[in-house]
Amino acid sequence: MEKQLTGTLFLAVCAAALGSLQYGYGIGVINAPQKVIVQHYSRSLGFPVADEHTNATLPNEDDEEVQTRTSALTMYWSLSVAMFPVGGIVSSFLVGFVADFRGRIKGMLVMNLLSLAASLLMGLAKMGSPHVMVITGRTLMGFYCGLSSGLVPMYIGEIAPVQYRGALGTLHQLGVVTGILISQILGLDFLLGNDDKWHLLLGLSGVIAVLQSLLLPICPESPRYLYIKLGKKEEACRSLKRLKGEYDTSKDIAEMQKEKEEAMKEEKISIWRLVKAQQYRKQLFVALMLHLAQQFSGINAIFYYSTDIFQSARVAQPVYATIGVGVVNTVFTLLSVILVDRAGRRTLMLIGLCGMCCCAVGVTIGLVYQNTYSWMSYLSMTAIFLFVSFFEIGPGPIPWFIVAELFSQGPRPAAIALAGCCNWTSNFIVGMFFPYIEQLLNMYVFIIFVVLLFVFTVFTWLRLPETKGKTFKEIAAVFEKKSPAAQTEAATELQQLKGSSEA
Numbered sequence: 001m002e003k004q005l006t007g008t009l010f011l012a013v014c015a016a017a018l019g020s021l022q023y024g025y026g027i028g029v030i031n032a033p034q035k036v037i038v039q040h041y042s043r044s045l046g047f048p049v050a051d052e053h054t055n056a057t058l059p060n061e062d063d064e065e066v067q068t069r070t071s072a073l074t075m076y077w078s079l080s081v082a083m084f085p086v087g088g089i090v091s092s093f094l095v096g097f098v099a100d101f102r103g104r105i106k107g108m109l110v111m112n113l114l115s116l117a118a119s120l121l122m123g124l125a126k127m128g129s130p131h132v133m134v135i136t137g138r139t140l141m142g143f144y145c146g147l148s149s150g151l152v153p154m155y156i157g158e159i160a161p162v163q164y165r166g167a168l169g170t171l172h173q174l175g176v177v178t179g180i181l182i183s184q185i186l187g188l189d190f191l192l193g194n195d196d197k198w199h200l201l202l203g204l205s206g207v208i209a210v211l212q213s214l215l216l217p218i219c220p221e222s223p224r225y226l227y228i229k230l231g232k233k234e235e236a237c238r239s240l241k242r243l244k245g246e247y248d249t250s251k252d253i254a255e256m257q258k259e260k261e262e263a264m265k266e267e268k269i270s271i272w273r274l275v276k277a278q279q280y281r282k283q284l285f286v287a288l289m290l291h292l293a294q295q296f297s298g299i300n301a302i303f304y305y306s307t308d309i310f311q312s313a314r315v316a317q318p319v320y321a322t323i324g325v326g327v328v329n330t331v332f333t334l335l336s337v338i339l340v341d342r343a344g345r346r347t348l349m350l351i352g353l354c355g356m357c358c359c360a361v362g363v364t365i366g367l368v369y370q371n372t373y374s375w376m377s378y379l380s381m382t383a384i385f386l387f388v389s390f391f392e393i394g395p396g397p398i399p400w401f402i403v404a405e406l407f408s409q410g411p412r413p414a415a416i417a418l419a420g421c422c423n424w425t426s427n428f429i430v431g432m433f434f435p436y437i438e439q440l441l442n443m444y445v446f447i448i449f450v451v452l453l454f455v456f457t458v459f460t461w462l463r464l465p466e467t468k469g470k471t472f473k474e475i476a477a478v479f480e481k482k483s484p485a486a487q488t489e490a491a492t493e494l495q496q497l498k499g500s501s502e503a
Contacts, residue, residue, distance in 0.1 A: 185323055
């Protein structure tokens with residue numbers, strides 16, 4: 001059968017998705033062992049260690065010393081969390097360069113050197129200054145993940161047959177949430193999330209990097225890269241046959257030829273020119289707002305600090321509740337795979353954002369009244385589980401791939417770079433400042449996310465068009481407010497390029 005899901009294709013997709021697994025592991029690994037890591041920071045900085053990381057005054061320690069110690073530890077812990085997205089901010093602009101310099105496979109192999117260096121720094125943190133080594137390691141790991149979050153979906157999208165592209169493309173998001181879940185399980189106190197082994201927990205992502213480095217050399221290079229970028233037709237044909245079985249590759253080559261010709265006609269637009277170009281301003285505004293909605297929804301406050309939040313909600317075993325969040329996250333990611341090509345992007349974004357807004361209200365009510373009504377802690381926990389579920393229905397996966405649907409070949413790379421930078425910058429802001437805002441607002445901290453989610457819901461309702469089943473020129477026509485007749489005419493003329501635009 002033509003374009004079967006071959007063993008080689010499955011191996012290539014899974015090998016690439018190990019990069020997404022490392023990304024998810026990096027997000028979730030810092031959560032469970034927070035207390036023991038902060039205690040090691042305290043010892044390294046010469047501070048006395050308060051029991052259970054409370055602010056209780058220790059012998060011979062006055063209030064000023066308590067405040068100084070608490071402030072320093074909060075800062076170093078916030079940096080440990082927030083320097084991860086800082087690395088991603090920087091590297092998000094380099095995805096295109098790394099992908100095109102030596103190819104997708106070699107690009108992912110070189111990236112693993114960053115992952116290994118980061119893992120060694122964090123894995124050996126107890127031998128030096130833990131706060132310095134962990135923060136440096138997290139920065140390098142974020143740099144790796146910024147590249148991986150762009151290169152992995154790019155490679156999978158280029159090698160996947162059209163009929164499997166949606167399902168295989170979602171493996172990036174599935175790899176991320178699976179990595180989060182694995183890190184949460186390994187972070188249990190009786191496994192690696194304890195005083196003796198926390199450094200091994202942080203450094204364990206290096207094992208995934210080694211495994212991926214062993215698998216990638218036996219995977220075929222992207223046929224689209226070989227033909228469109230390098231013009232190597234014979235090598236592209238060999239790669240196609242390895243990926244999709246022995247069949248006539250002429251149809252795929254013809255499709256790539258049309259894509260190459262279209263790309264040559266359309267001038268590549270730089271990031272600066274894209275920002276200045278009025279014709280792309282509406283699309284760019286929508287794309288960036290969707291990425292802001294993803295990060296400022298409060299989801300990373302849950303991923304990074306859920307153990308702390310569950311403890312505030314007086315949950316008996318907050319770490320196990322955090323693992324429950326990871327399980328729900330994974331299950332609903334699988335559900336989004338089924339729904340995204342049926343319900344549509346706009347519908348799922350609206351459902352997800354509106355649901356998250358209601359859940360953030362529930363979390364706030366539960367935290368505020370937990371001292372008055374004992375059952376309110378269960379409301380908080382339930383609301384957090386539902387919050388994560390609604391996130392994975394729409395706001396989680398959709399912003400990552402909808403940017404490519406909003407822009408044509410010319411401005412697409414610049415738009416993806418800007419959207420990635422916006423995403424990682426927002427990630428940094430949440431990771432860095434959430435603990436300070438939590439100290440300031442205490443149980444009312446999620447009110448901020450309620451307001452933001454309401455704004456993002458209204459924006460999505462007013463400005464986001466449905467992109468399911470439309471070519472990029474039809475989508476552009478929506479932003480330009482062309483008549484339905486003009487859109488139909490454009491759709492007819494560009495039907496032959498539909499496969500190319502979906503790539």
